[in-house]
Amino acid sequence: MPSSPRWPFTSSGRATLKKVLLIGAGVACLAAAQSAIPVHAQPQTQAPAADTQECPARQLRPPRYPMAQAKAGRGGHGVVSIAFDACGRVTDVRMAKKTGNRALDEASLATARTWTLGKPQPDWKLVDGRYEAPVDFFPPSEVGAMSSPEQLGWPATHARPRYELESASEALPSFAEAHSLISGAFLQGRIGAPLYLPGLPMYERGLFVATGNAAAPEFWYRNGNLAARYRPVVENDEPVVKVALVCATAQDGCAQYQADVLKGLPFAKAKN
CATH class of the missing domain: 3.30.1150.10 (Fusion Protein Consisting Of Minor Coat Protein, Glycine Rich Linker, Tola, And A His Tag; Chain: A; Domain 2)
Structure with missing residues (x-):
């Protein structure tokens, strides 16, 4: 696997990636x-x-x-x-x-x-x-430039949060609904950046976008037939990220990624 770029990406890397993302957003x-x-x-x-x-x-x-x-x-x-x-x-x-x-x-x-x-x-x-x-x-030129997680609204309080999976009682969106949310984020110009984390298959390549708002921040990661929702919250004065995994195939297909998810995102690794 190629070496993993650090965050933020270089200007040339952003320009190349932006071109790819904007084409995808333009056809949505x-x-x-x-x-x-x-x-x-x-x-x-x-x-x-x-x-x-x-x-x-x-x-x-x-x-x-x-x-x-x-x-x-x-x-x-x-x-x-x-x-x-x-x-x-x-x-x-x-x-x-x-x-x-x-x-x-x-x-x-x-x-x-x-x-x-x-x-x-x-x-x-x-x-x-x-x-x-x-x-x-929406022509590519009308879609906003790629942003960093911080610019998309990832809270500064969650630089080293605790990660936990959403409970089974939570109503999870289907994969089709997740895809629609991510497409909607493209159309709003809320384009994120790809995530890379060496050694974690889930984050080998994919896209991170914001779909929530300031009052209820929400973020999605999409990679092929896998999508993951991240909800930064505060519980008992502790920063926590609630994670929901959604797969295009049977839900059992998501189980292999649970351990990777709980290690955190590249820019907000899990609290030890």
């Missing part, structure tokens, strides 16, 4: 937040009732960002209007609000035709019986 879009349901002022109508058949799972992958538009710095915000059947399968799509760019509109519609909304729910806010999904294309 808000539709990746699969649980988001836009709220509208129009009168609500009930979603069609699904019959007893087993409906396909919800799937809202983000539209492909046309590379020519991304390179040219052309972005936009739009809303896709979707008609669907009793199981949430798409039957018709149109732009309720155009992005202002024909190529981006076409990319949005092409992807929306492949979506599955899942079994309709009573609390869906519909417009004329149709589901509306926002789509956002």
Whole structure:
């Protein structure tokens, strides 16, 4: 494994990594937040009732960002209007609000035709019986520069905290939800930096981003099919970091990383 850079990274290293991250952030879009349901002022109508058949799972992958538009710095915000059947399968799509760019509109519609909304729910806010999904294309130049953990809001009180795993009673997000949170952090420009820690497989390479706020700081680390959430808290006047592990595969796949997690992050190693 190559030698591990110290924190902070060199300017040349940051520039190279920033370029890679910004490309990834540029092709992300808000539709990746699969649980988001836009709220509208129009009168609500009930979603069609699904019959007893087993409906396909919800799937809202983000539209492909046309590379020519991304390179040219052309972005936009739009809303896709979707008609669907009793199981949430798409039957018709149109732009309720155009992005202002024909190529981006076409990319949005092409992807929306492949979506599955899942079994309709009573609390869906519909417009004329149709589901509306926002789509956002953020050119790389619009995404904020890579930041250090301190700049992202990692508390100074947690330079040498105690680490502990979240209890089994805590409601943990799914891997898909974790991915959406991280994508949302990209879109907000809250891009972190990669973490490297020699000898700990979990931190060989990956991305660290902020997803919380000043009142409730929260951070995620993502590496392939593994994601970890870090919540800095204070318990009995002691700095503690609560850690939740989420795997794309069976939860048992996360167990091998628990010992590494409890040793701490590279910039905030666990208290001895």
